[in-house]
Amino acid sequence: MSAEKAGHRARKRFGQHFLADPGVVDAIVDAIDPREGELLVEIGPGLAALTSALLARLPHLHAIEIDRDLAARLRSRYPPRQLTLHEADALRFDFAAVAASQPQRLRIVGNLPYNVSSPLLVRLLGFRALVRDQHFMLQREVVERIVAVPSTRDFGRLSVLMQAFYEVERLFDVGPQAFDPPPRVHSSVIRMRVRDDRLARDPMPLQQVLAAAFAQRRKMIRTTLLPWLEARGAARPPLDASLRPEQIDVPSWLRIADSVAAVT
């Protein structure tokens, strides 16, 4: 249903672009492949395009919606036994509170508000021990950055940070016409599976190293990263000093983060 037909005025500040193409909704739900007994959390259900398709396959789900009017509509449409609605900002939401009630790990899904997607992805890192996977619709450029390989234009902080902790997979692209109102950008759907082999790692040293190195991504590490590491007493990585940060692969970044963690 279009937002106008539903009697809702899309709010720009909440990044509201509602999915209006049933084929795209089905493709996303097929990709998620939800099964009874799983613990799903949807971020930003909006007018329930995804929510209703998910609830056709699942008896219950959690959803987090910041917009009061939309939250009220969702509450009147779905009883709590089907939908546990959290009227909250996903950027401040305590995902651990949902996980605490159940033995299963969370499956987080959503057609995310693009204005908050990067901070949200970073915040979700902190909950990843409680999460199995994430399926998100994001701005296409953000997905391209997340899945990028070294020595390409898109490879940067977000690529390293996300690939360090998730197996990432770009699933398919979605054009602006699939939404109401249509956004100015193209979108893509991504699958992110938590890497259990890296659950014990604290993301913070990696975040610090990446912030220091990628602040000047065109400069050789000789003038940026290496002096930064030396000032902290961290071991010098066995890398060519003329490399630029975008040429360094994820395993090497993890080793550098380990050397920082060892001295802090």
Ligand code: SAM
């Ligand atoms: N899932 C719906 C769909 O596919 O049609 C709506 C998607 S729309 C791009 C983003 C939704 O996220 C809106 O319902 C918006 O109100 C909600 N939203 C925006 N910022 C939010 C936040 N910080 N926390 C929770 N929900 C948020």
